[in-house]
Amino acid sequence: MGGVRTAGDLVARVQMTKRLRLPEAKRYVAERLGCDPFELSDPVKMLDIRRDLGLGGLSHQDVTTVEDAVALGAKFGIAEVLDVPIPSVEQFARLVGDRLRRD
């Protein structure tokens, strides 16, 4: 589907965590992103949607600024927008939470 260039990684996460077949997974993601399933594979459309929702994507300077979420930061947004568990997000949140509680 095009990975982070489109919504391929998002549909893949939904397949992995919710065990949805592809049409259902695409509909689920499209609904969460506020677009049509056909647009999930459109890199032009998805660049704007991902940026607006803080879902990361391609990280080179042509398409990303320092204000945009990337990598682990983007995964926080992905977990929230798609309502999927992401182990690395939960682990990082736990570490940060422990420190905040301690301080």
Added chain:
Amino acid sequence: MEQRIPTRMGDGSCAFMTRSEIRADVVAGVEAAVKRAKVAPLADAEIDHLVHIFASPARFSAVDLGDEVILSSDGVGSQEVGSRIDDLRFYEQVVCTDTVELYHMDYSYKPVKGVLPFEQATMRQAQLLLTLPCQYGAMPDLGLYTQPDGPVPNWSALLPEGRIDEAREAQREAVELAVEDIVHVAESMHAAGADGINLDTAGAAGDADFLASLLAVERLRARFPHWGIQIGMASEFVLGMHGELEFHGTRLAGLWPEAQMRLAAEAGVSVFGPAINVNTGKSVAWNTARAVTIVKPCADAATVPVHMNVGMGVGGVPMHPVTPVDAVSRASRACVDLLRLDGL
């Protein structure tokens, strides 16, 4: 006189066939599948579509816009340019696969257990830098548990000697050891932040190997209800090296993709990947037609996402380390178009 169209053989070599010859190969591939796997043949329209794909002289073939599927990965990168994390980031940012997989060069769960902390450290670093899902993968590889590499007697040596009971007992013992190793590695990688685990080439050592995979998945699913758990098969047919092993009352020896998928789904996989072996002496058209015919019942009955293995030596793709893109794209498109797959 019919024009000769460039195509490929199952070993990757270039061949020139007429449209009629391609059609004959497609029909023969379907017939071979029906005979071997006892499945229904493809419909005429499906055969026509395969001929349309393989009789094209275009360098590349692809699905229609909107029909794109997920490309999940087993071990990405060659580990020869930069670090393993560089490989993962390259596949995310440049190749743009939909998932990536961290792997150890000794790609089996038994040896990975010995370097687990290092694998965990790499996975944790990778998760800080990646956006797309990154799973960890290895093979159950039951053979590694046999002597001299492992503790149990070698059933491949016992069977030719007629020592059937001992061979079966050795396989049962290996299953127990493999399940513990797979679960231990998987739990550790979950703790490191992995988005999933992949049991690659499940069934490679026969029904005991497939049983170990299913039992491991069942335990992992009970522990992690929403984690990515993937099984990718080694071959099209589960070989009965033991012959009497069962999972949930179903004997594993002799299972084809549809039954394999049902058991994998019962065990709790997120993704199931059937694998159909390539005959290097036949054309890619023949091989793809055969693969599609065998997998069709599996795809039609699927209750979990099906990511068919379409790569070197499986799913119609030539058995060659430098797989030609003309063959890969044709086989991939044929499988997606006719099987309505959830991924590759």
